Amino acid sequence: MELNTVKDAFDRVTKKQKLSYSKAQEVIDLIHREVNVALEKIQSGHGSDWKSVLAELKIKLKETAPLTQLEGTQKDLNISLSKYPKILEKSFNPDISKAYRNVDLDIETTNEIIANHFYRQGLFEVGDCFILESMEQEPVMSIKSPYVQMYEVLESMRTQNLEPALTWASANSSKLHANGSDLKLKLHQMQFLEILRKGSQSDAILYARAHLSPFATTHMIEIQKLMGCLLFAQKLNQSPYSELLSSMNWDKLAEEVTRQFCNLLGQSYESPLSVTVAAGSQALPPLLKFMNVMSGKKQEWQSMKQLPVPLELDDDFQFHSIFVCPVSKEQATEDNPPMLMSCGHVLCKQSIMKMSKNVSKTFKCPYCPNEINASQCKQLNF
Structure with a gap:
């Protein structure tokens, strides 16, 4: 189900909520007016018996039937509210553990990152409580x-x-x-x-x-x-x-x-933990879709060294230069790093290996007349 359907369902709930609120306020105002009229009659006297005034008020309130008036709009609201979670469950996978990978975390470093986040947000009491309960007072308090x-x-x-x-x-x-x-x-x-x-x-x-x-x-x-x-x-x-x-x-x-x-302090302006969580939130949906396709291949997912699908993150999460090989049109990776050739142009390692027949012969640079010796190419680090 598309996200706009979720938005439609949300808009429907808010509309029903406003109608229910409006109707409730209308009924309350009506009751308030009738009670005030009764009070004015009692206070002014006019020879009326207060018991008869209250009896008249009771009849009017019974005719108004406030509970009956409220039941209709409240019922519509409850129906919309009950349907909304079901639509959300269809649109979003509530079990995100499918995209989880077993990673050995350094507990001390992780605790330091979390405490650092609390302190940089000004949540000092929360940070102190976290440190106390994580038993990491000495290395983190500084x-x-x-x-x-x-x-x-x-x-x-x-x-x-x-x-x-x-x-x-x-x-x-x-x-x-x-x-x-x-x-x-x-x-x-x-x-x-x-x-x-x-x-x-x-x-x-x-x-x-x-x-x-x-x-x-x-x-x-x-x-x-x-x-x-x-x-x-x-x-x-x-x-x-x-x-x-x-x-x-x-x-x-x-x-x-x-x-x-x-x-x-050697820290970024944005909290690293906040950036990581925000980037992970964007990356999670495509990873979950991939894992649904790879159902039954959990072990293969755990052993992968690189992400199996391309993840498009916002520019806010682009912190490093990205090199795409002009020959293969593939993005450089640890296994296929960018290599600087003697002429000054750069290709990915796999492209150089193919063009040089696994370093068995020289080849012409695709961008200039120079002959390239693959053994003289140097890896670039951005």
């Missing part, structure tokens, strides 16, 4: 403190306090510079704008002389724009530079701080 510092910096930035971030950037100035990062300048720019936004033009000039002038030779355009802001100290939000006050700039700066923090 990864917590850098992320605690990172989140302290980010928390201060949420209140537009840049002092902790500036202190950290100054302490790691040489490392940031070596990585080609201009984070320190961006932090000083934001601090300059904060000073100016508060209306202190003289303090902003002093701050620029102390902290922005060292960047003048390499970032003159940015600094000139900041100097232009001095003309609008009291009304910067109405100036041509008002976009510099956008809250999005704070978000981008916080993202850059996080990126550089992780970079100096």
